[in-house]
Amino acid sequence: MPDGREVDQTELLGVAKDEERARSLLRALRTLSTGPDPKLREMATGVLRGDLTAEQAFTDPEYTAALFSGADKIRRAGERRTDAEAREAGERFGEWQQVRRTEDEREDQGEGRGTSPSDTDPPATPAQQPAGPWRHSGPGGVGGPGGLGGSRPSGGFGHR
Known part of the structure; x- marks a missing residue:
């Protein structure tokens, strides 16, 4: 800032x-x-x-419209994702969550102050692209949490 x-x-x-x-x-x-x-x-x-x-x-109506528009793009990309892509993304997301939890624990224990590596995507390895857990190789390069981990119900938001 x-x-x-x-x-x-x-x-x-x-x-x-x-x-x-x-x-x-x-x-x-x-x-x-x-x-x-x-x-x-x-x-x-x-x-x-x-x-x-x-x-x-x-x-704010303009900001909420922008937020919902972005969420809708993620949802549509998730619906176009194949089951294999969803499983792969789910695995990457699980790995990313574990890294995040470990970094959060370190931060909670006082080891990290200020901006920590957990404030950004996990470090990229040679086999990964540095776009975080939502990276997706499908159309538009957009991914999201919808449908991670395999099969998902068709349409809507699934079961509650």
Whole structure:
């Protein structure tokens, strides 16, 4: 941020409800602040700087439309994914989650302060592309959590 100020996860507890979700929201905002969608970049940067509260951002019609549009793209990409691609993505996601948990534990124990490697995607190995757990080699290069791990119900959001 230009003036160096960035909200911390405690400032996001009002919408996140607990520290783990606040940490996740902070990471998501950091990711969105450098992403391809200009409206989401604007929203995330505003929240990170403290110019906009998370409550304001998540109730603004333009920002929520941009969020839902992105979610819809991810959903459609997940529906086009083959079962083999879904299984592979599920495995990568599981590995990524384990790395994230380990880094979170280190951070919780006070080993890491400030920006930690857990705030970004896991380090890429030669066999991986550095696009994080949602990387997808299918159309548009978009992936998402929908359908990870194999078969999924057709249409809608599945069982609740």
